[in-house]
Amino acid sequence: MKFNTKTIHGKQHPDLAYGAVIPPIYQTTTYVQTTPGGHKGFEYSRTHNPTRQALENAFASIENGEFGLAFGSGLAAIDAVIKLLKPGDEVISTNDLYGGTYRLFTSIFEGFGIKFHFVGMENAANIENFVNHNTKLIWVETPTNPMLNIIDIKATAAIAKKHNVLLAVDNTFATPYLQQPLDLGADIVMHSATKYIGGHSDLVMGALIVKDKDLAKKLYFIQNASGAICGPQDSFLALRGIKTLHVRMQRHCENAKAVATYLASHPKVENVYWPGFKNHPNHTIAKTQMKDFGGMISFSTKGNDYSESIKLLEKLRIFTLAESLGGVESLAGHPASMTHASIPKAEREKTGVVDSLIRLSVGIEDEEDLINDLKQALG
Numbered sequence: 001m002k003f004n005t006k007t008i009h010g011k012q013h014p015d016l017a018y019g020a021v022i023p024p025i026y027q028t029t030t031y032v033q034t035t036p037g038g039h040k041g042f043e044y045s046r047t048h049n050p051t052r053q054a055l056e057n058a059f060a061s062i063e064n065g066e067f068g069l070a071f072g073s074g075l076a077a078i079d080a081v082i083k084l085l086k087p088g089d090e091v092i093s094t095n096d097l098y099g100g101t102y103r104l105f106t107s108i109f110e111g112f113g114i115k116f117h118f119v120g121m122e123n124a125a126n127i128e129n130f131v132n133h134n135t136k137l138i139w140v141e142t143p144t145n146p147m148l149n150i151i152d153i154k155a156t157a158a159i160a161k162k163h164n165v166l167l168a169v170d171n172t173f174a175t176p177y178l179q180q181p182l183d184l185g186a187d188i189v190m191h192s193a194t195k196y197i198g199g200h201s202d203l204v205m206g207a208l209i210v211k212d213k214d215l216a217k218k219l220y221f222i223q224n225a226s227g228a229i230c231g232p233q234d235s236f237l238a239l240r241g242i243k244t245l246h247v248r249m250q251r252h253c254e255n256a257k258a259v260a261t262y263l264a265s266h267p268k269v270e271n272v273y274w275p276g277f278k279n280h281p282n283h284t285i286a287k288t289q290m291k292d293f294g295g296m297i298s299f300s301t302k303g304n305d306y307s308e309s310i311k312l313l314e315k316l317r318i319f320t321l322a323e324s325l326g327g328v329e330s331l332a333g334h335p336a337s338m339t340h341a342s343i344p345k346a347e348r349e350k351t352g353v354v355d356s357l358i359r360l361s362v363g364i365e366d367e368e369d370l371i372n373d374l375k376q377a378l379g
């Protein structure tokens with residue numbers, strides 16, 4: 001089955017009770033037992049729920065994995081991965097990272113004795129400088145948020161295999177439409193399904209997908225034991241989102257290309273970060289491991305002018321000034337004060353997240369309307 005069919009049919013079957021084509025919302029806490037332990041595989045909805053299970057199967061299918069797990073948020077999914085570790089273990093992580101991931105690592109898990117190295121991974125060989133016998137996990141975000149750096153998943157997987165450490169990839173920005181990390185050698189794929197997977201800015205959810213049965217078992221145990229699951233209503237919405245993922249992503253990519261090209265030609269724009277440009281430092285890797293270049297763009301205003309950027313954001317009419325990304329509507333954000341405010345300024349600026357940086361999540365509206373909106377706001 002090809003990807004565009006998997007989004008609709010992958011690991012799905014009509015509902016067993018009445019043959020409903022669409023998995024019903026099983027809004028139930030518990031399930032009848034005929035005798036103690038006599039049930040149909042469902043006992044309690046933290047552990048299993050049929051709507052969530054349909055979604056978890058869809059997650060596994062679209063990422064070419066065997067096992068999918070759904071969580072109450074992207075961060076809850078990351079939290080479950082780090083709970084595979086124990087005090088003294090070390091993690092090597094991408095340095096340009098979603099702010100909430102950085103906060104979870106440093107403010108919660110460092111306190112439990114896990115050590116994190118935040119490392120520039122654009123040259124994968126650099127990762128090896130930080131590997132030691134305590135290293136248990138490499139955490140990769142690619143494309144990175146918000147600088148749109150690209151990390152070579154295959155090369156990173158080779159390093160992970162060589163040293164017998166797990167490789168997890170946050171695939172939120174790319175989605176499985178663009179890249180499938182498990183096929184490139186990753187052990188765990190993570191999503192903030194809040195973003196492109198849900199696709200309509202109407203839910204908060206996380207996902208993990210793995211191939212290995214033992215790893216899946218450990219993660220299911222953590223999912224149930226820690227309990228950060230999502231409800232059946234949100235599972236239903238995410239399943240519905242997945243069915244149009246490929247169509248939406250195609251348009252996101254087309255629109256982002258047009259917007260990036262426009263911005264790059266504008267005299268009031270300093271830098272445009274988009275992996276589709278031939279002069280993007282990791283363009284070749286992007287072209288190899290991704291099907292297209294995604295819907296995310298970051299840019300800075302001429303002379304890195306903070307107040308110009310703020311004025312621009314206030315003037316946008318179709319782009320909505322808001323946190324988040326990946327919905328059908330275009331959003332604009334100011335990473336330094338919004339999504340990445342939890343990263344200290346000095347740390348932020350090392351990776352390029354300067355105060356004038358604007359991040360766009362290019363939606364699926366009409367391309368000309370989007371460009372005209374930027375034109376008037378820059379004018």
Ligand SMILES: *Cc1c(COP(=O)(O)O)cnc(C)c1O
Nearest residue numbers: 073074075098145172192194205
């Ligand atoms: C939003 C986001 C997260 C966190 O997900 P939530 O669903 O908000 O908890 C993690 N990684 C990336 C790349 C994100 O954009």
